[in-house]
Amino acid sequence: MALTRRNLLRTGWKFGGGLLAIAAGWTSWEMLRPLTGSGVKGIIKLGSPSKFKVGTATFVNQGRLWLSNADGQYFALSQKCPHLGCRVPFCESSGRFECPCHGSVFDIAGEWISGPAPRGMDQLSLTIEDDVLVVDTSKLISGPDHGAADFLTDPKGPACVGNG
Protein backbone atom coordinates (compact mmCIF):
# COMPACT_ATOMS: atom_id res chain seq x y z
CA MET A 1 0.00 0.00 0.00
CA ALA A 2 1.46 3.30 -1.10
CA LEU A 3 2.07 5.84 1.59
CA THR A 4 -0.26 8.56 0.45
CA ARG A 5 -1.85 11.26 2.51
CA ARG A 6 -5.25 9.57 2.14
CA ASN A 7 -3.96 6.14 3.20
CA LEU A 8 -2.13 7.61 6.17
CA LEU A 9 -5.28 9.38 7.35
CA ARG A 10 -7.44 6.32 6.77
CA THR A 11 -5.06 4.13 8.79
CA GLY A 12 -4.83 6.83 11.42
CA TRP A 13 -8.61 6.86 11.85
CA LYS A 14 -8.72 3.07 12.22
CA PHE A 15 -5.84 3.08 14.69
CA GLY A 16 -7.37 5.92 16.67
CA GLY A 17 -10.76 4.21 16.69
CA GLY A 18 -9.14 1.02 17.95
CA LEU A 19 -7.37 2.89 20.75
CA LEU A 20 -10.62 4.59 21.70
CA ALA A 21 -12.40 1.23 21.86
CA ILE A 22 -9.66 -0.22 24.07
CA ALA A 23 -9.81 2.84 26.35
CA ALA A 24 -13.62 2.55 26.57
CA GLY A 25 -13.41 -1.17 27.33
CA TRP A 26 -10.72 -0.71 29.96
CA THR A 27 -12.60 2.16 31.65
CA SER A 28 -15.83 0.13 31.66
CA TRP A 29 -14.08 -2.88 33.15
CA GLU A 30 -12.39 -0.84 35.86
CA MET A 31 -15.68 0.82 36.77
CA LEU A 32 -17.92 -2.21 36.63
CA ARG A 33 -15.76 -4.99 38.04
CA PRO A 34 -16.74 -6.02 41.57
CA LEU A 35 -15.13 -3.85 44.19
CA THR A 36 -12.38 -5.40 46.32
CA GLY A 37 -13.81 -6.52 49.60
CA SER A 38 -17.36 -6.92 48.35
CA GLY A 39 -19.21 -9.95 49.63
CA VAL A 40 -18.20 -11.98 52.65
CA LYS A 41 -14.43 -12.17 52.62
CA GLY A 42 -11.94 -12.32 55.40
CA ILE A 43 -10.59 -14.43 58.25
CA ILE A 44 -13.07 -16.07 60.63
CA LYS A 45 -11.96 -17.77 63.84
CA LEU A 46 -14.32 -20.52 64.92
CA GLY A 47 -12.79 -21.57 68.22
CA SER A 48 -11.69 -24.99 69.35
CA PRO A 49 -12.34 -27.97 67.05
CA SER A 50 -13.71 -29.90 70.01
CA LYS A 51 -16.86 -27.73 69.83
CA PHE A 52 -17.86 -29.44 66.58
CA LYS A 53 -18.88 -33.04 67.16
CA VAL A 54 -18.38 -35.88 64.69
CA GLY A 55 -21.23 -36.20 62.18
CA THR A 56 -22.49 -32.66 62.68
CA ALA A 57 -22.55 -29.58 60.45
CA THR A 58 -22.80 -26.11 61.94
CA PHE A 59 -23.84 -23.08 59.94
CA VAL A 60 -21.58 -20.03 60.32
CA ASN A 61 -23.64 -17.04 59.26
CA GLN A 62 -20.68 -14.66 59.27
CA GLY A 63 -19.05 -16.51 56.41
CA ARG A 64 -22.20 -18.12 55.02
CA LEU A 65 -20.53 -21.50 55.31
CA TRP A 66 -20.99 -24.89 56.91
CA LEU A 67 -18.37 -26.23 59.29
CA SER A 68 -18.68 -30.02 59.23
CA ASN A 69 -16.89 -32.74 61.11
CA ALA A 70 -16.61 -35.87 58.99
CA ASP A 71 -15.13 -38.62 61.06
CA GLY A 72 -12.69 -36.25 62.78
CA GLN A 73 -11.79 -34.27 59.68
CA TYR A 74 -13.07 -30.71 59.44
CA PHE A 75 -14.45 -29.02 56.33
CA ALA A 76 -15.51 -25.43 55.72
CA LEU A 77 -18.09 -25.80 52.97
CA SER A 78 -19.63 -22.96 50.96
CA GLN A 79 -23.39 -22.87 51.42
CA LYS A 80 -23.83 -22.25 47.68
CA CYS A 81 -24.78 -25.27 45.64
CA PRO A 82 -22.28 -25.66 42.79
CA HIS A 83 -25.22 -26.37 40.48
CA LEU A 84 -27.14 -23.08 40.38
CA GLY A 85 -26.21 -21.26 43.54
CA CYS A 86 -29.05 -22.21 45.90
CA ARG A 87 -28.31 -22.43 49.60
CA VAL A 88 -27.75 -26.05 50.58
CA PRO A 89 -29.09 -26.92 54.04
CA PHE A 90 -27.81 -29.79 56.15
CA CYS A 91 -30.43 -32.46 56.77
CA GLU A 92 -30.10 -33.66 60.36
CA SER A 93 -32.18 -36.77 59.79
CA SER A 94 -30.17 -38.10 56.84
CA GLY A 95 -26.84 -36.56 57.86
CA ARG A 96 -26.36 -35.20 54.36
CA PHE A 97 -26.50 -31.89 52.54
CA GLU A 98 -29.63 -31.74 50.36
CA CYS A 99 -30.28 -28.95 47.89
CA PRO A 100 -33.98 -28.04 47.85
CA CYS A 101 -33.80 -26.43 44.41
CA HIS A 102 -32.83 -29.26 42.14
CA GLY A 103 -32.25 -32.20 44.43
CA SER A 104 -28.46 -32.47 44.53
CA VAL A 105 -27.25 -34.48 47.54
CA PHE A 106 -23.79 -34.32 49.15
CA ASP A 107 -22.25 -36.25 52.00
CA ILE A 108 -21.09 -34.58 55.20
CA ALA A 109 -17.73 -33.73 53.62
CA GLY A 110 -19.47 -32.08 50.66
CA GLU A 111 -18.75 -34.91 48.24
CA TRP A 112 -21.30 -35.30 45.46
CA ILE A 113 -23.70 -38.23 45.85
CA SER A 114 -26.50 -37.52 43.38
CA GLY A 115 -28.35 -34.80 41.46
CA PRO A 116 -27.42 -32.32 38.74
CA ALA A 117 -24.54 -30.58 40.57
CA PRO A 118 -21.38 -30.81 38.44
CA ARG A 119 -19.08 -31.41 41.46
CA GLY A 120 -19.02 -31.56 45.23
CA MET A 121 -19.60 -28.51 47.44
CA ASP A 122 -16.94 -25.84 47.17
CA GLN A 123 -14.66 -25.50 50.17
CA LEU A 124 -13.03 -22.59 51.94
CA SER A 125 -9.48 -22.63 53.20
CA LEU A 126 -9.48 -24.10 56.74
CA THR A 127 -6.52 -24.34 59.10
CA ILE A 128 -6.04 -25.10 62.79
CA GLU A 129 -3.82 -22.57 64.55
CA ASP A 130 -3.19 -22.94 68.29
CA ASP A 131 -6.21 -25.22 68.63
CA VAL A 132 -8.42 -22.69 66.85
CA LEU A 133 -10.20 -23.36 63.55
CA VAL A 134 -9.45 -20.51 61.14
CA VAL A 135 -11.36 -20.05 57.89
CA ASP A 136 -10.09 -17.80 55.12
CA THR A 137 -13.22 -16.95 53.15
CA SER A 138 -11.25 -15.25 50.39
CA LYS A 139 -9.80 -18.59 49.32
CA LEU A 140 -12.44 -20.71 47.59
CA ILE A 141 -11.42 -24.23 46.61
CA SER A 142 -13.45 -25.99 43.92
CA GLY A 143 -15.38 -29.00 45.24
CA PRO A 144 -14.24 -32.58 44.61
CA ASP A 145 -15.16 -34.16 41.27
CA HIS A 146 -17.85 -36.79 40.88
CA GLY A 147 -16.64 -40.14 42.15
CA ALA A 148 -14.97 -38.88 45.32
CA ALA A 149 -16.49 -40.93 48.13
CA ASP A 150 -13.95 -40.87 50.93
CA PHE A 151 -16.51 -39.94 53.56
CA LEU A 152 -19.63 -41.47 52.04
CA THR A 153 -21.74 -43.40 54.49
CA ASP A 154 -25.29 -44.69 54.41
CA PRO A 155 -27.93 -42.08 55.27
CA LYS A 156 -28.73 -41.92 58.96
CA GLY A 157 -32.44 -41.67 58.27
CA PRO A 158 -35.07 -40.21 55.94
CA ALA A 159 -34.17 -37.37 53.57
CA CYS A 160 -35.50 -33.85 54.14
CA VAL A 161 -36.02 -32.76 50.52
CA GLY A 162 -38.76 -34.36 48.45
CA ASN A 163 -39.00 -37.05 51.14
CA GLY A 164 -37.09 -39.34 48.80
Place this chain on the structure above:
Amino acid sequence: MVSNQDAESGEHLRDGLEPDTYPVPEGPWQRMKHTEIWRSVFRHPQLDTPRGRALQGFSNVFLHIYPVKVPKRVLRLRYSWRLGYIATVLFTILVVTGIYLMFFYTPSVNAAYGDMLQLRTGVGFGQLVRNVHRWSAHLLVLVVVFHLVRVFFAGAYKSPRQFNWVIGMALLTITLGFSFTGYLLPWDQLSYWAVTVGTNLISYVPVLGGVLTDLLIGGTQIGQPTLLRFYTLHVAVLPLAVALMLMIHIWRVRKDGFAVRRSSAGAFEEEATALAIGVGDRVRLLGVVDRESVTAEERLADDTVFAWPHLIVRHVVVGLGTIAMVLALGVAFAAPLRGIANPNITPEPAKAPWYFVGLQELLSHFDPLVAGIFVPAGALLTLTFLPYFDRNPLTESKYRRVAISIFTIILVIGVALTVIGALFRGPGWKFILPWQHWYLEM
Protein backbone atom coordinates in the same frame (compact mmCIF):
# COMPACT_ATOMS: atom_id res chain seq x y z
CA MET B 1 -46.67 7.84 -12.54
CA VAL B 2 -44.74 10.80 -11.32
CA SER B 3 -45.69 13.90 -13.15
CA ASN B 4 -42.79 16.08 -14.16
CA GLN B 5 -45.11 19.01 -14.34
CA ASP B 6 -45.92 18.65 -10.67
CA ALA B 7 -42.30 18.26 -9.82
CA GLU B 8 -41.37 21.36 -11.73
CA SER B 9 -44.10 23.54 -10.33
CA GLY B 10 -43.85 22.73 -6.66
CA GLU B 11 -45.47 26.04 -5.82
CA HIS B 12 -48.97 25.04 -6.84
CA LEU B 13 -49.07 22.29 -4.25
CA ARG B 14 -48.25 24.69 -1.48
CA ASP B 15 -50.61 27.27 -2.84
CA GLY B 16 -53.40 24.75 -3.01
CA LEU B 17 -53.01 23.92 0.66
CA GLU B 18 -52.62 27.32 2.21
CA PRO B 19 -55.16 27.46 5.02
CA ASP B 20 -56.26 30.85 3.83
CA THR B 21 -57.67 29.29 0.69
CA TYR B 22 -60.19 27.21 2.64
CA PRO B 23 -63.40 28.61 4.01
CA VAL B 24 -63.08 29.44 7.69
CA PRO B 25 -65.54 27.16 9.53
CA GLU B 26 -67.78 28.22 12.33
CA GLY B 27 -67.12 27.65 16.02
CA PRO B 28 -64.24 28.39 18.40
CA TRP B 29 -62.52 25.02 17.88
CA GLN B 30 -62.43 25.45 14.13
CA ARG B 31 -61.38 29.08 14.43
CA MET B 32 -58.53 28.02 16.70
CA LYS B 33 -57.24 25.79 13.92
CA HIS B 34 -56.76 28.87 11.81
CA THR B 35 -54.64 30.71 14.34
CA GLU B 36 -50.94 31.20 13.65
CA ILE B 37 -49.98 29.15 16.72
CA TRP B 38 -52.00 26.14 15.58
CA ARG B 39 -50.71 26.39 12.03
CA SER B 40 -47.12 26.62 13.26
CA VAL B 41 -47.58 23.29 15.03
CA PHE B 42 -49.75 21.48 12.48
CA ARG B 43 -48.48 22.62 9.12
CA HIS B 44 -51.19 21.08 7.01
CA PRO B 45 -54.92 21.04 7.61
CA GLN B 46 -56.85 17.79 7.71
CA LEU B 47 -57.83 17.58 4.09
CA ASP B 48 -59.73 14.49 3.04
CA THR B 49 -57.97 14.27 -0.30
CA PRO B 50 -55.11 11.98 -1.34
CA ARG B 51 -52.70 14.90 -1.46
CA GLY B 52 -53.90 16.26 1.87
CA ARG B 53 -53.43 12.92 3.58
CA ALA B 54 -50.01 12.49 2.03
CA LEU B 55 -48.87 15.91 3.22
CA GLN B 56 -50.18 15.29 6.72
CA GLY B 57 -48.10 12.15 6.81
CA PHE B 58 -44.98 13.83 5.50
CA SER B 59 -45.17 16.78 7.86
CA ASN B 60 -46.08 15.03 11.14
CA VAL B 61 -43.35 13.25 13.05
CA PHE B 62 -45.75 10.68 14.50
CA LEU B 63 -47.65 10.00 11.29
CA HIS B 64 -44.33 9.88 9.49
CA ILE B 65 -43.54 6.63 11.27
CA TYR B 66 -46.06 5.15 8.88
CA PRO B 67 -45.70 5.24 5.11
CA VAL B 68 -48.36 7.37 3.44
CA LYS B 69 -49.76 4.36 1.64
CA VAL B 70 -49.64 0.68 2.50
CA PRO B 71 -50.64 -2.41 0.52
CA LYS B 72 -54.22 -3.48 1.19
CA ARG B 73 -53.07 -6.87 2.40
CA VAL B 74 -51.40 -5.17 5.39
CA LEU B 75 -54.86 -4.35 6.71
CA ARG B 76 -55.82 -7.99 7.17
CA LEU B 77 -55.45 -9.17 10.76
CA ARG B 78 -54.14 -12.55 9.67
CA TYR B 79 -51.38 -10.85 7.72
CA SER B 80 -49.20 -10.39 10.80
CA TRP B 81 -51.63 -10.77 13.72
CA ARG B 82 -50.27 -7.31 14.58
CA LEU B 83 -47.75 -9.02 16.86
CA GLY B 84 -44.93 -6.55 16.26
CA TYR B 85 -47.32 -3.69 16.86
CA ILE B 86 -48.73 -5.28 20.04
CA ALA B 87 -45.15 -5.73 21.30
CA THR B 88 -44.52 -2.02 20.69
CA VAL B 89 -47.71 -1.10 22.56
CA LEU B 90 -46.72 -3.35 25.48
CA PHE B 91 -43.28 -1.74 25.54
CA THR B 92 -44.92 1.69 25.68
CA ILE B 93 -47.18 0.55 28.55
CA LEU B 94 -44.08 -0.72 30.36
CA VAL B 95 -42.31 2.61 29.91
CA VAL B 96 -45.29 4.58 31.21
CA THR B 97 -46.04 2.32 34.19
CA GLY B 98 -42.31 1.99 34.86
CA ILE B 99 -41.94 5.75 35.17
CA TYR B 100 -44.80 5.81 37.71
CA LEU B 101 -43.12 3.03 39.69
CA MET B 102 -39.78 4.84 39.67
CA PHE B 103 -41.32 7.64 41.72
CA PHE B 104 -41.85 5.19 44.58
CA TYR B 105 -38.88 2.87 44.34
CA THR B 106 -35.45 3.05 45.96
CA PRO B 107 -32.86 0.61 44.61
CA SER B 108 -31.54 -0.32 48.05
CA VAL B 109 -31.68 -3.71 49.75
CA ASN B 110 -32.86 -1.94 52.90
CA ALA B 111 -35.66 0.00 51.23
CA ALA B 112 -36.78 -1.84 48.08
CA TYR B 113 -39.06 -4.38 49.76
CA GLY B 114 -40.59 -1.72 51.99
CA ASP B 115 -41.29 0.38 48.91
CA MET B 116 -43.15 -2.59 47.42
CA LEU B 117 -45.32 -2.85 50.54
CA GLN B 118 -45.85 0.90 50.55
CA LEU B 119 -46.83 0.78 46.89
CA ARG B 120 -49.39 -1.87 47.69
CA THR B 121 -51.01 -0.18 50.63
CA GLY B 122 -50.07 3.49 50.67
CA VAL B 123 -50.07 4.67 47.07
CA GLY B 124 -53.28 5.27 45.14
CA PHE B 125 -53.51 2.74 42.29
CA GLY B 126 -49.93 1.68 43.17
CA GLN B 127 -50.77 -2.00 43.23
CA LEU B 128 -52.68 -1.75 39.94
CA VAL B 129 -49.81 0.01 38.19
CA ARG B 130 -47.38 -2.61 39.47
CA ASN B 131 -49.70 -5.42 38.36
CA VAL B 132 -50.06 -3.92 34.89
CA HIS B 133 -46.27 -3.48 34.67
CA ARG B 134 -45.69 -7.08 35.69
CA TRP B 135 -48.24 -8.69 33.37
CA SER B 136 -47.22 -6.46 30.47
CA ALA B 137 -43.62 -7.61 30.94
CA HIS B 138 -44.61 -11.28 30.83
CA LEU B 139 -46.91 -10.69 27.87
CA LEU B 140 -44.16 -8.83 26.03
CA VAL B 141 -41.85 -11.85 26.25
CA LEU B 142 -44.68 -14.06 25.01
CA VAL B 143 -45.71 -11.74 22.17
CA VAL B 144 -42.12 -11.24 20.98
CA VAL B 145 -41.68 -15.02 20.83
CA PHE B 146 -44.97 -15.38 18.91
CA HIS B 147 -43.77 -12.63 16.57
CA LEU B 148 -40.57 -14.53 15.89
CA VAL B 149 -42.48 -17.75 15.25
CA ARG B 150 -44.86 -16.05 12.83
CA VAL B 151 -42.06 -14.35 10.93
CA PHE B 152 -40.30 -17.68 10.62
CA PHE B 153 -43.35 -19.54 9.34
CA ALA B 154 -44.08 -16.74 6.86
CA GLY B 155 -40.50 -16.91 5.61
CA ALA B 156 -40.30 -13.17 6.17
CA TYR B 157 -36.67 -13.36 7.31
CA LYS B 158 -35.42 -13.98 3.79
CA SER B 159 -33.77 -11.47 1.48
CA PRO B 160 -33.91 -8.49 1.80
CA ARG B 161 -34.99 -8.79 5.43
CA GLN B 162 -32.04 -10.78 6.78
CA PHE B 163 -30.64 -7.95 8.84
CA ASN B 164 -34.01 -6.97 10.25
CA TRP B 165 -34.39 -10.54 11.50
CA VAL B 166 -31.02 -10.14 13.26
CA ILE B 167 -32.24 -6.87 14.81
CA GLY B 168 -35.40 -8.72 15.87
CA MET B 169 -33.31 -11.38 17.58
CA ALA B 170 -31.38 -8.64 19.38
CA LEU B 171 -34.72 -7.17 20.50
CA LEU B 172 -35.82 -10.57 21.80
CA THR B 173 -32.60 -10.89 23.80
CA ILE B 174 -32.98 -7.37 25.19
CA THR B 175 -36.61 -8.12 26.09
CA LEU B 176 -35.47 -11.12 28.11
CA GLY B 177 -32.80 -8.94 29.71
CA PHE B 178 -35.46 -6.37 30.58
CA SER B 179 -37.69 -8.93 32.20
CA PHE B 180 -34.83 -10.58 34.05
CA THR B 181 -33.36 -7.36 35.47
CA GLY B 182 -36.82 -6.21 36.53
CA TYR B 183 -37.42 -9.51 38.27
CA LEU B 184 -34.93 -8.71 41.06
CA LEU B 185 -36.22 -5.26 41.91
CA PRO B 186 -39.01 -6.18 44.40
CA TRP B 187 -36.27 -7.82 46.51
CA ASP B 188 -38.50 -10.62 47.76
CA GLN B 189 -37.77 -14.32 48.07
CA LEU B 190 -39.19 -15.06 44.62
CA SER B 191 -37.03 -12.48 42.89
CA TYR B 192 -33.89 -13.16 44.92
CA TRP B 193 -33.79 -16.89 44.25
CA ALA B 194 -35.01 -16.73 40.66
CA VAL B 195 -32.20 -14.30 39.90
CA THR B 196 -29.71 -16.41 41.89
CA VAL B 197 -30.56 -19.41 39.73
CA GLY B 198 -30.64 -17.31 36.55
CA THR B 199 -27.26 -15.63 37.11
CA ASN B 200 -25.65 -18.94 38.05
CA LEU B 201 -26.61 -20.25 34.62
CA ILE B 202 -24.10 -17.76 33.20
CA SER B 203 -21.31 -19.19 35.34
CA TYR B 204 -21.31 -22.25 33.08
CA VAL B 205 -19.89 -20.23 30.18
CA PRO B 206 -16.43 -21.70 29.61
CA VAL B 207 -13.47 -19.58 30.77
CA LEU B 208 -15.41 -16.31 31.11
CA GLY B 209 -18.38 -17.66 33.13
CA GLY B 210 -17.10 -16.62 36.56
CA VAL B 211 -16.02 -13.16 35.40
CA LEU B 212 -19.31 -12.55 33.59
CA THR B 213 -21.36 -13.60 36.61
CA ASP B 214 -19.26 -11.43 38.96
CA LEU B 215 -19.58 -8.52 36.54
CA LEU B 216 -23.34 -8.89 36.37
CA ILE B 217 -23.97 -9.28 40.09
CA GLY B 218 -21.12 -7.01 41.19
CA GLY B 219 -19.59 -9.50 43.61
CA THR B 220 -19.74 -13.12 44.60
CA GLN B 221 -23.27 -13.02 45.97
CA ILE B 222 -26.43 -11.17 45.10
CA GLY B 223 -26.61 -8.03 47.19
CA GLN B 224 -26.66 -4.24 47.04
CA PRO B 225 -24.30 -3.98 44.02
CA THR B 226 -26.50 -6.45 42.16
CA LEU B 227 -29.69 -4.53 42.88
CA LEU B 228 -28.15 -1.27 41.73
CA ARG B 229 -26.72 -2.83 38.58
CA PHE B 230 -29.98 -4.49 37.66
CA TYR B 231 -31.86 -1.25 38.33
CA THR B 232 -29.50 0.79 36.14
CA LEU B 233 -29.70 -1.77 33.36
CA HIS B 234 -33.47 -1.91 33.70
CA VAL B 235 -34.25 1.80 33.68
CA ALA B 236 -31.42 3.28 31.59
CA VAL B 237 -29.23 0.95 29.57
CA LEU B 238 -31.80 -1.47 28.19
CA PRO B 239 -34.44 1.18 27.36
CA LEU B 240 -31.85 3.06 25.31
CA ALA B 241 -30.85 -0.15 23.56
CA VAL B 242 -34.48 -1.00 22.82
CA ALA B 243 -35.23 2.50 21.54
CA LEU B 244 -32.30 2.31 19.14
CA MET B 245 -33.06 -1.21 17.95
CA LEU B 246 -36.79 -0.59 17.65
CA MET B 247 -36.14 2.49 15.57
CA ILE B 248 -33.99 0.52 13.14
CA HIS B 249 -36.42 -2.41 13.20
CA ILE B 250 -39.51 -0.37 12.32
CA TRP B 251 -37.61 1.71 9.76
CA ARG B 252 -36.46 -1.41 8.00
CA VAL B 253 -39.93 -2.96 8.08
CA ARG B 254 -40.98 0.03 5.97
CA LYS B 255 -37.93 0.08 3.75
CA ASP B 256 -38.01 -3.65 3.12
CA GLY B 257 -41.64 -3.44 2.02
CA PHE B 258 -43.45 -4.94 5.03
CA ALA B 259 -43.73 -8.69 5.17
CA VAL B 260 -43.57 -10.89 2.13
CA ARG B 261 -46.37 -11.43 -0.34
CA ARG B 262 -46.68 -14.81 -1.91
CA SER B 263 -47.14 -14.96 -5.63
CA SER B 264 -49.06 -17.78 -7.24
CA ALA B 265 -45.80 -19.58 -8.01
CA GLY B 266 -44.72 -19.28 -4.42
CA ALA B 267 -41.90 -17.00 -5.42
CA PHE B 268 -40.72 -14.21 -3.26
CA GLU B 269 -41.84 -10.80 -4.41
CA GLU B 270 -40.57 -7.40 -3.45
CA GLU B 271 -42.58 -4.31 -2.88
CA ALA B 272 -41.61 -0.79 -2.11
CA THR B 273 -44.69 0.27 -0.28
CA ALA B 274 -43.41 3.57 0.96
CA LEU B 275 -43.21 4.81 -2.59
CA ALA B 276 -46.03 2.78 -4.02
CA ILE B 277 -47.84 5.00 -6.47
CA GLY B 278 -50.91 4.11 -8.42
CA VAL B 279 -51.61 5.09 -11.99
CA GLY B 280 -53.28 8.44 -12.10
CA ASP B 281 -51.92 9.67 -8.78
CA ARG B 282 -49.92 12.84 -9.02
CA VAL B 283 -46.95 12.94 -6.73
CA ARG B 284 -43.99 15.25 -6.52
CA LEU B 285 -40.55 13.86 -7.00
CA LEU B 286 -39.21 14.12 -3.47
CA GLY B 287 -35.83 12.49 -3.79
CA VAL B 288 -33.69 10.02 -5.55
CA VAL B 289 -35.64 6.83 -6.12
CA ASP B 290 -34.17 3.40 -5.63
CA ARG B 291 -34.42 0.16 -7.52
CA GLU B 292 -37.66 -0.93 -5.91
CA SER B 293 -39.52 2.24 -6.74
CA VAL B 294 -39.05 1.49 -10.42
CA THR B 295 -40.88 -1.79 -9.86
CA ALA B 296 -43.62 0.14 -8.12
CA GLU B 297 -44.02 2.55 -10.97
CA GLU B 298 -44.59 -0.29 -13.36
CA ARG B 299 -47.51 -1.64 -11.39
CA LEU B 300 -50.72 -1.43 -13.30
CA ALA B 301 -53.35 -1.54 -10.60
CA ASP B 302 -53.23 0.46 -7.39
CA ASP B 303 -53.51 -2.06 -4.55
CA THR B 304 -52.55 0.41 -1.86
CA VAL B 305 -54.57 2.39 0.64
CA PHE B 306 -53.73 5.36 2.81
CA ALA B 307 -52.19 4.44 6.14
CA TRP B 308 -54.36 7.17 7.64
CA PRO B 309 -57.05 6.23 8.42
CA HIS B 310 -57.12 2.61 7.27
CA LEU B 311 -54.09 1.18 9.06
CA ILE B 312 -53.80 3.69 11.88
CA VAL B 313 -57.42 3.20 12.97
CA ARG B 314 -56.81 -0.55 13.10
CA HIS B 315 -53.68 0.04 15.14
CA VAL B 316 -55.57 2.28 17.55
CA VAL B 317 -58.18 -0.45 18.04
CA VAL B 318 -55.55 -3.15 18.62
CA GLY B 319 -53.63 -0.80 20.93
CA LEU B 320 -56.75 -0.07 22.99
CA GLY B 321 -57.50 -3.80 23.09
CA THR B 322 -54.01 -4.49 24.40
CA ILE B 323 -54.34 -1.82 27.07
CA ALA B 324 -57.75 -3.22 28.05
CA MET B 325 -56.30 -6.71 28.34
CA VAL B 326 -53.38 -5.78 30.61
CA LEU B 327 -55.70 -3.61 32.69
CA ALA B 328 -58.08 -6.53 33.10
CA LEU B 329 -55.18 -8.78 34.07
CA GLY B 330 -53.95 -6.13 36.51
CA VAL B 331 -57.38 -5.88 38.13
CA ALA B 332 -57.90 -9.64 38.28
CA PHE B 333 -54.45 -10.88 39.33
CA ALA B 334 -52.03 -9.31 41.78
CA ALA B 335 -48.32 -9.39 41.02
CA PRO B 336 -46.74 -11.80 43.51
CA LEU B 337 -44.77 -10.54 46.48
CA ARG B 338 -43.31 -13.07 48.88
CA GLY B 339 -41.38 -12.37 52.07
CA ILE B 340 -38.30 -10.17 52.02
CA ALA B 341 -35.24 -11.68 50.33
CA ASN B 342 -33.33 -13.94 52.70
CA PRO B 343 -30.02 -15.46 51.53
CA ASN B 344 -30.22 -18.07 54.29
CA ILE B 345 -33.56 -19.58 53.29
CA THR B 346 -33.96 -21.19 49.90
CA PRO B 347 -37.55 -21.76 48.84
CA GLU B 348 -38.45 -25.26 47.70
CA PRO B 349 -38.12 -25.34 44.78
CA ALA B 350 -36.28 -22.23 43.53
CA LYS B 351 -37.23 -21.69 39.92
CA ALA B 352 -35.79 -19.32 37.37
CA PRO B 353 -38.27 -16.95 35.66
CA TRP B 354 -40.61 -18.96 33.43
CA TYR B 355 -38.81 -18.08 30.19
CA PHE B 356 -35.56 -19.57 31.57
CA VAL B 357 -37.14 -22.52 33.35
CA GLY B 358 -36.83 -24.68 30.21
CA LEU B 359 -33.09 -24.17 30.44
CA GLN B 360 -33.18 -25.10 34.11
CA GLU B 361 -35.07 -28.28 33.22
CA LEU B 362 -32.47 -29.08 30.56
CA LEU B 363 -29.71 -28.56 33.14
CA SER B 364 -31.23 -31.19 35.38
CA HIS B 365 -30.78 -33.79 32.63
CA PHE B 366 -27.52 -32.96 30.88
CA ASP B 367 -24.01 -31.83 31.59
CA PRO B 368 -23.92 -28.08 32.36
CA LEU B 369 -21.63 -27.40 29.44
CA VAL B 370 -24.12 -29.02 27.08
CA ALA B 371 -27.36 -27.80 28.63
CA GLY B 372 -26.15 -24.45 29.87
CA ILE B 373 -23.99 -23.38 26.99
CA PHE B 374 -23.98 -25.46 23.83
CA VAL B 375 -27.73 -25.87 23.48
CA PRO B 376 -28.89 -22.30 24.30
CA ALA B 377 -25.96 -20.55 22.59
CA GLY B 378 -26.26 -22.88 19.60
CA ALA B 379 -30.00 -22.24 19.31
CA LEU B 380 -29.58 -18.47 19.67
CA LEU B 381 -26.75 -18.23 17.13
CA THR B 382 -28.48 -20.57 14.67
CA LEU B 383 -31.69 -18.56 14.88
CA THR B 384 -29.89 -15.23 14.60
CA PHE B 385 -27.94 -16.15 11.49
CA LEU B 386 -30.67 -18.35 10.01
CA PRO B 387 -31.33 -16.02 7.04
CA TYR B 388 -27.70 -16.25 5.95
CA PHE B 389 -27.50 -20.00 5.65
CA ASP B 390 -31.07 -20.75 4.61
CA ARG B 391 -30.44 -20.33 0.89
CA ASN B 392 -33.92 -21.37 -0.20
CA PRO B 393 -35.51 -18.22 -1.68
CA LEU B 394 -39.06 -19.59 -1.52
CA THR B 395 -41.37 -18.54 1.30
CA GLU B 396 -44.36 -20.85 0.97
CA SER B 397 -44.42 -23.64 3.52
CA LYS B 398 -44.79 -26.41 0.94
CA TYR B 399 -41.37 -25.51 -0.41
CA ARG B 400 -39.74 -25.27 3.03
CA ARG B 401 -40.69 -28.55 4.65
CA VAL B 402 -37.22 -29.31 6.06
CA ALA B 403 -36.72 -25.86 7.63
CA ILE B 404 -40.24 -25.79 9.04
CA SER B 405 -39.95 -29.33 10.41
CA ILE B 406 -36.65 -28.61 12.19
CA PHE B 407 -37.95 -25.32 13.61
CA THR B 408 -41.20 -26.93 14.77
CA ILE B 409 -39.37 -29.76 16.51
CA ILE B 410 -37.07 -27.31 18.34
CA LEU B 411 -40.05 -25.14 19.24
CA VAL B 412 -42.03 -28.09 20.62
CA ILE B 413 -39.03 -29.27 22.67
CA GLY B 414 -38.54 -25.74 24.03
CA VAL B 415 -42.21 -25.41 24.99
CA ALA B 416 -42.29 -28.90 26.49
CA LEU B 417 -39.19 -28.24 28.63
CA THR B 418 -40.65 -24.93 29.81
CA VAL B 419 -44.02 -26.50 30.69
CA ILE B 420 -42.36 -29.41 32.53
CA GLY B 421 -39.97 -27.13 34.42
CA ALA B 422 -42.66 -24.60 35.27
CA LEU B 423 -45.56 -26.86 36.19
CA PHE B 424 -44.30 -30.38 36.82
CA ARG B 425 -41.40 -29.79 39.18
CA GLY B 426 -41.58 -29.58 42.96
CA PRO B 427 -39.12 -29.60 45.88
CA GLY B 428 -35.83 -31.20 45.02
CA TRP B 429 -36.83 -30.83 41.34
CA LYS B 430 -38.86 -33.99 41.75
CA PHE B 431 -41.69 -34.68 39.31
CA ILE B 432 -45.04 -33.50 40.58
CA LEU B 433 -48.42 -33.03 38.95
CA PRO B 434 -49.56 -29.40 38.82
CA TRP B 435 -52.94 -30.22 40.37
CA GLN B 436 -51.18 -31.78 43.37
CA HIS B 437 -49.32 -28.54 44.05
CA TRP B 438 -48.83 -25.44 41.94
CA TYR B 439 -45.23 -24.24 42.23
CA LEU B 440 -45.19 -21.68 39.41
CA GLU B 441 -45.15 -18.04 40.40
CA MET B 442 -44.76 -15.26 37.91
